[in-house]
Amino acid sequence: MAYRGRFAPSPTGKLHFGSLVAALASWLRARHAGGAWLLRVEDIDPPREVPGSAAAILATLERLGVGADAPALFQSRRGAAYAAALQRLRDDGSAFPCWCSRAELGAAGAAHRDGRCIAPARDGQEPAWRLRVPRADIEFEDVLQGPQRQNVRDAVGDFVLKRADGLWSYQLACVVDDGFQGITEVVRGADLLDSTPRQILLQRMLGLPTPAYLHLPVAVDACGCKLSKATDAPPVEARDPRAAIAGALRFLGQAVPQVRDPGAMLCAAADAFDPAPLRGIVSRKADPQAPS
Numbered sequence: 001m002a003y004r005g006r007f008a009p010s011p012t013g014k015l016h017f018g019s020l021v022a023a024l025a026s027w028l029r030a031r032h033a034g035g036a037w038l039l040r041v042e043d044i045d046p047p048r049e050v051p052g053s054a055a056a057i058l059a060t061l062e063r064l065g066v067g068a069d070a071p072a073l074f075q076s077r078r079g080a081a082y083a084a085a086l087q088r089l090r091d092d093g094s095a096f097p098c099w100c101s102r103a104e105l106g107a108a109g110a111a112h113r114d115g116r117c118i119a120p121a122r123d124g125q126e127p128a129w130r131l132r133v134p135r136a137d138i139e140f141e142d143v144l145q146g147p148q149r150q151n152v153r154d155a156v157g158d159f160v161l162k163r164a165d166g167l168w169s170y171q172l173a174c175v176v177d178d179g180f181q182g183i184t185e186v187v188r189g190a191d192l193l194d195s196t197p198r199q200i201l202l203q204r205m206l207g208l209p210t211p212a213y214l215h216l217p218v219a220v221d222a223c224g225c226k227l228s229k230a231t232d233a234p235p236v237e238a239r240d241p242r243a244a245i246a247g248a249l250r251f252l253g254q255a256v257p258q259v260r261d262p263g264a265m266l267c268a269a270a271d272a273f274d275p276a277p278l279r280g281i282v283s284r285k286a287d288p289q290a291p292s
């Protein structure tokens, strides 16, 4: 099967160094394999969205020469596909409605584990929908982080597919769209390693193939905090593509090709790309300004 990779940013701010690392690594991996690279905007949480940031992220990638093979897929337009997936899980008894308040969940140890709601149905109020998580371990081999195993029921319990306010869960949307986009390998930060068993479980319950997984070290600041909008990570400077790409390549343990043209630099980096230096590393200090 031909390789298909993706980068799936949330439009909650401009592209910063940590997200550039994930974008570039997935692009290099796809180009090295001679495969396709796709974009997906995970805009399913309007309250957290920063207006204009989806367009800004896509424009920055384009200016850096990290180009996609198809127009970006927007999750905000995928509600019908998520509804169909939820209906399928409801039809086979794998999803159940939940009317629990935060307080009720707190009393139950913050997790649902019995495959049914612990609160009474409330007339006229939309429920959340949860997955009835079976008693089983999910195991997979991560390309960089090695063998992984999680009992989803013990770790997170019956997790949410659709919130009571009507918003779709990240887990359901991600799984449905990785299937829809035909993704063969997911390359992303190790902060999402913990979500992967839930996603593999959902793939199995929805009859979708499970892609390979490669979880990269997360870029952290001097204090060990993940670079994010919350830590005021500065946006990537797209006016100097060579410097931005060189910084991300160094973070990824790759040699920086000594060519002036950013496009030629990206091609050479893709030819040579080997993620082996990152094996077993879940976080690494970001130093985007170091000289190349």
Ligand SMILES: [Zn+2]
Binding pocket: 097, 098, 099, 100, 112, 116, 117, 118, 119
């Ligand atoms: Zn409940």
